[in-house]
Every structure is written in structure tokens, then in C-alpha cells.
Amino acid sequence: MPFARIPVFHARVGTMPLKFFLKLYARLAGLTALVVFLCVLLFTGINSVRSQFWHERFPEPLMRWLAAAPAPLQQYHWLSSAVDLRMGAASRFNLSPVALERLGYGQVVGIDSDVGYRVLVTGLSGEILQLRLNEPYRDVSETIGLIFRWHLDSASADDRLNVASQMARSLNVEVQTLDDADLLPDSDVLDQVAExxxxxxxxxxxxxxxxxxxxxxxxxxxxxxxAGFDPWAWPVVLLLVLVLGGVLAVAVFLALREVDSNL
Incomplete structure (x- = not known):
């Protein structure tokens, strides 16, 4: 008995041209570059605001301390050479209307200038008090150290710990005596102290x-x-990761859907 021939039907499988994939990859690469560029702008913008905030808040306890002194230029005259301590009428400091208004509200104002970072506050007499900082973190730290040394030298030995504790609370720092050899830093730091x-x-x-x-x-x-200013603080990094990851995830989803629609 002869066998009947069974017809064979060849399915035609559609193939997407190479041009489609190249176009898709180019779109993804362009979108990725755009997202990275936007993240850089976001990072720069956020840190610009954070930096301004930190540069005003970090020296604020020091500025409040100086402003509370009846005669800071006379009491801390040695700060004139260290951080260019100045005091006078507002007209002497070339301030913008916004800065003058903020100083009138009692705020600490920071201004980045060609001659260093200027930090200003209004004193008890209504005059403006200014420090000029070349390295804000280091300069503020050393200025606080100089003030501590002056006051502790002026106090009796029995009263030093009490004075140091009160000053630490006002200046937002921690202080301790180095009466244990394990607390001492490296020898090069001790050489600077000796000098x-x-x-x-x-x-x-x-x-x-x-x-x-x-x-x-x-x-x-x-x-x-x-702590000093950290541009890579975890909230900033987390925000950038969420933005970058979210946008790229949406882009990949749209790309896969386009591929699926062309199969």
C-alpha cells in the first residue's frame, strides 16, 4: 500500500534587520549619556546648596561666641593676624542687600570671594563681625583651639575642666585632656604642638x-x-542611584517592548 505524502509547510520566520538593532542601541546609549549628564548636573546643584549651608552652619558656633563678646577685637586681638578678624559698620564690608537683610535677622552669612571665604555676623553693638577663611574647616578648627587655649590659660588649674566643658557646649565640640599616652597622636603632630x-x-x-x-x-x-563637608554623603548618592536606576529601568522596559513588537 503506497504511503501518502504528507505536505510539509515551512514557517516563515521574520528577522529584524541589523539596522533596527543599531538604531535601538544608539537610542539607549544616547539616553544613558543624557541621564548621566543630568545626574552630574543634579549632583553639582545639590552639593552647591549643601556646601553653602555647611560653610555657614559649621562656623556658626564660633561666630556666635565672638559676637557675644563685649569687645572681641580687644579680647581676641591675636585673631586679626590668624583669620583677619574685623569689626565695623556694614558699609565697610561691601555687602549685597540680601546679605544685609540676613545679618539684620541675626543670621550667620557666608560669602565666597577672591580673598577667601568671608563669614559674617552681627555683634552685640550692631556692628558687623567678619572672619576671612582660606581653608574653612582647618581655619575654624584652629581658631577654636586658640580661643580654648586663651581661656584655659586664664582659668585656674582646678577650674579648667569646668571651663572647658562649658566652652565645648557653646562651640559644639568635644574636649578632653591628654593625660594618657595612648591618646597622643603621631610624633610629627606633637612636634607642631611643641613649636x-x-x-x-x-x-x-x-x-x-x-x-x-x-x-x-x-x-x-x-x-x-x-565632621567636615562630604560631597558624597549617602543621601546624595542614594538619590543619584534612584534617579539613574529608575530612568534606565524605564528605558530598558521600553526598548524590550519595542523589540517584542517587531518580532
């Missing part, structure tokens, strides 16, 4: 600044500063 009576350094354990001051009788105190 200047003061030394600033960064502790590698937490990245925060430390200031060591030596009193006239040789007693050592360490002042622990708050």
Missing part, C-alpha cells in the same frame, strides 16, 4: 579634625571637631 603650641590634624578613624593645644604649664587638651 606652635597648637596643631591641627585629621583622625583617620573617622575623618574628623582634631586640634591639640598646649597650655602655658604644658598641659595638653584635644578638641574634637564635627
Amino acid at each position: 606652635r603650641g597648637l596643631a591641627f590634624y585629621t583622625d583617620e578613624s573617622d575623618g574628623c579634625g582634631r586640634v591639640i593645644v598646649q597650655l602655658s604649664d604644658g598641659e595638653l587638651y584635644r578638641i574634637d571637631m564635627p
Whole structure:
């Protein structure tokens, strides 16, 4: 019995041209570059605002301390050479109307200029008090150290810890005596202390600044500063990751849907 021939039907499978894939990849690459560029702009913009905020808030306790002094130029006259301490009428400082208004409200104002970062506040007499900082974090830290040293040298030995504690609360720092050899820093820092009576350094354990001051009788105190400005703080990084990941996820989804529609 002869076998009947079974017809064979060949399915025609559509193939997408190479041009389609190249066009799709080009779109994805362009979108990725655009998203990265927008993230850079976002990062720069956010950190510009954060930096301005930090540059005004970090020296604020110091500025409040100086502004509360009846005669800061006379009491802390040695700060004139260290951080260019000045005091006078507002007309002497070439300030914008916005800065003048903020100073009138009692705010600390920071201005980035060609001669350093200027930090201003209104004093008790209504005059403007200004510091000029070349390295804000280091300069503020060392200035606080100088003020600590002056006041602790003026206090009696029995009253020093109490004075140091009160000043630490007002200046938003931590202070302790270095009466234990394990607390001492490296020898190069101690050499600076022996030479200047003061030394600033960064502790590698937490990245925060430390200031060591030596009193006239040789007693050592360490002042622990708050953290400095970090442009890569975790909220900023998290925001960038969410924006970048979210946009790219949507882009991949749309690309896959377009591929599926062309199959």
C-alpha cells in the first residue's frame, strides 16, 4: 500500500534587520549619556546648596561666641593676624542687600570671594563681625583651639575642666585632656604642638579634625571637631542611584517592548 505524502509547510520566520538593532542601541546609549549628564548636573546643584549651608552652619558656633563678646577685637586681638578678624559698620564690608537683610535677622552669612571665604555676623553693638577663611574647616578648627587655649590659660588649674566643658557646649565640640599616652597622636603632630603650641590634624578613624593645644604649664587638651563637608554623603548618592536606576529601568522596559513588537 503506497504511503501518502504528507505536505510539509515551512514557517516563515521574520528577522529584524541589523539596522533596527543599531538604531535601538544608539537610542539607549544616547539616553544613558543624557541621564548621566543630568545626574552630574543634579549632583553639582545639590552639593552647591549643601556646601553653602555647611560653610555657614559649621562656623556658626564660633561666630556666635565672638559676637557675644563685649569687645572681641580687644579680647581676641591675636585673631586679626590668624583669620583677619574685623569689626565695623556694614558699609565697610561691601555687602549685597540680601546679605544685609540676613545679618539684620541675626543670621550667620557666608560669602565666597577672591580673598577667601568671608563669614559674617552681627555683634552685640550692631556692628558687623567678619572672619576671612582660606581653608574653612582647618581655619575654624584652629581658631577654636586658640580661643580654648586663651581661656584655659586664664582659668585656674582646678577650674579648667569646668571651663572647658562649658566652652565645648557653646562651640559644639568635644574636649578632653591628654593625660594618657595612648591618646597622643603621631610624633610629627606633637612636634607642631611643641613649636606652635597648637596643631591641627585629621583622625583617620573617622575623618574628623582634631586640634591639640598646649597650655602655658604644658598641659595638653584635644578638641574634637564635627565632621567636615562630604560631597558624597549617602543621601546624595542614594538619590543619584534612584534617579539613574529608575530612568534606565524605564528605558530598558521600553526598548524590550519595542523589540517584542517587531518580532
